[in-house]
Amino acid sequence: MDRKVATIQDVARIAGVSTATVSRTLSKPSVVARSTREAVLDAIETTGYRINATASNLRRQRTGTVIVLLPDIANPFFSQILAGLASVLTPAQYGMLIADTQSGPDPDEQLAHYLTSGQADGVILLDGTLSPRALDIPGRPPVVMACEWMDTTTPSVRVENARGAALAVGHLARLGHRHIGHVTGPTGNVLSETRLEGFRDALSALGLPLRDEWVIEGDFSMDSGAAAARAWLALDSRPTGLFLSSDQMAVGFMGELQRRGLTVPSDVSVVGFDNIEIARHLSPGLTTVRQPRTRIGVRAAEMLLSLIDTGLLEGPTEMIEVEFMARESSAAPPR
Amino acid sequence: MDRKVATIQDVARIAGVSTATVSRTLSKPSVVARSTREAVLDAIETTGYRINATASNLRRQRTGTVIVLLPDIANPFFSQILAGLASVLTPAQYGMLIADTQSGPDPDEQLAHYLTSGQADGVILLDGTLSPRALDIPGRPPVVMACEWMDTTTPSVRVENARGAALAVGHLARLGHRHIGHVTGPTGNVLSETRLEGFRDALSALGLPLRDEWVIEGDFSMDSGAAAARAWLALDSRPTGLFLSSDQMAVGFMGELQRRGLTVPSDVSVVGFDNIEIARHLSPGLTTVRQPRTRIGVRAAEMLLSLIDTGLLEGPTEMIEVEFMARESSAAPPR
DNA sequence: ATGAAAGCGCTAACAC
């Protein structure tokens, strides 16, 4: 085989045309004559020519790269969103540069770094704890958030978090629960706040009581779910139904209770949020609110591409629907 | 702020030096005089200059990109390896291009595509089912496998899979189990094969019997674990202890049994492989074999960088140790 | 419909 890689020059020489024609054949085939087009394609075939993305990008003043900023690569929750992103970005010839905001020192500064570095044609934000002011950079590339944020002007893909919380509360209330508690996500995270707010609103809409001690602080992790179980056990008056802001916490919560000899749902009903794969494999199956994570990624990527290409967007925000999944971890309260 | 981005020319003009000196200041600071170096750094500061990676890469005939090929981005098992890879690659100024081998039609062809496309300075393979012949491409970039493979000549990071299986079997045998079964990973996957082989060898070394029907075929997924539970239930003579080739399958297995009213470990002892986070949050906690996944990623990335930079490697293969984690899903067999 | 030619921003010989 050839020792060196073929360049556009080689193709041009073999096809007996100029490099400009080869370039056109690849980018705007309709403007070259059929016969020359075929000659060029033949030459490409015989040389095994592949366009050099670096040179192309340099000339076109773009990078061909999208930066994805997320709080934690190792969190499986994000991997499905990544899969959705990749399914759109890869065919569009964009590479994904994945960066972990929590690994470095100051996440906000990292965001600013990427926005000014010129290393990317666009940025996708999956970290809801970054400060909106970090986006105040003139001439920055387009940004799409695939998470809720204080800021409502930046393009974003959002999930019906408040409605999800209301579905969870409604479900428990319909089963007969009157004492319903909540385990939150991390403070300062907008997902946490929105779900907590949705939880509170749903309770008061139903005329159900809410005690402060029934709101237990978590951070989405399994460990914090296990800790919430211990907190719940220590309560004087325990809610009979619990809505947890993530399935991971629900897993930790149920596991801890079961290891202490309690039973779900006889002792307490549990509802999670996310519908991670394991939810239906647990015993009891975990009742939860499904978020279509792949779809979140797909839509975010599509919005970003549209922003990069045209600078335009149909609507600034897209809302993704959630779906309630009733399983066996919730039942009528003990009497 | 400036409308346009500063280039090396702007810096050179302001610092009163040539572009070459600016470039040197950044790449080999030791060769420029202290005073000029400071002037250049000042100019960089005031202009907010950031090196244009695309131009630099074009000139240096590299891409600054490493391609990571994995079977399934959405699988949490890989996300921790990715985190390990990123922790090495990002500081070294390499971007990770993540590609899913299972999304397209022919995985082998995809690998070949990336190898010839010149889109990357190196490739990291996390898919053990790709055919070794796909690597037979002259002039291809360096490849490191972070998974076992038939081929032992390609640089790779491996895990002591056979030893892990032996640890699992030894543990069950020590508890008194004499009828031990296995749920495999997908056929054709080297991880599966190696663990199955390790399982068989350990049994015969201990003089324990192995019936064909005690080896149940799985594919690493929770669903296949649940299916294995049904298969186990249907056996005439059931093994009292089971080693499953992945924790995900163990989760599916235990969940299915529990939903059918059986109890682990009273009815059957379960040992998994991986030590995914949930293992210790289950009830009962899952006995398993830990693989240090972040470390796998770190070492693979280090090996690849060394290969890219120097073309050399200390040893062609690095073996990563596994660690046995005894929890509550395994106990003495029912008598 | 096609070609000639001018760079995109940077680095690395090679001079001095």
Added chain:
DNA sequence: GTGTTAGCGCTTTCAT
């Protein structure tokens, strides 16, 4: 120790 210069491979006016 520093400057000059020639491209890396491609796209895109501007002519023809």
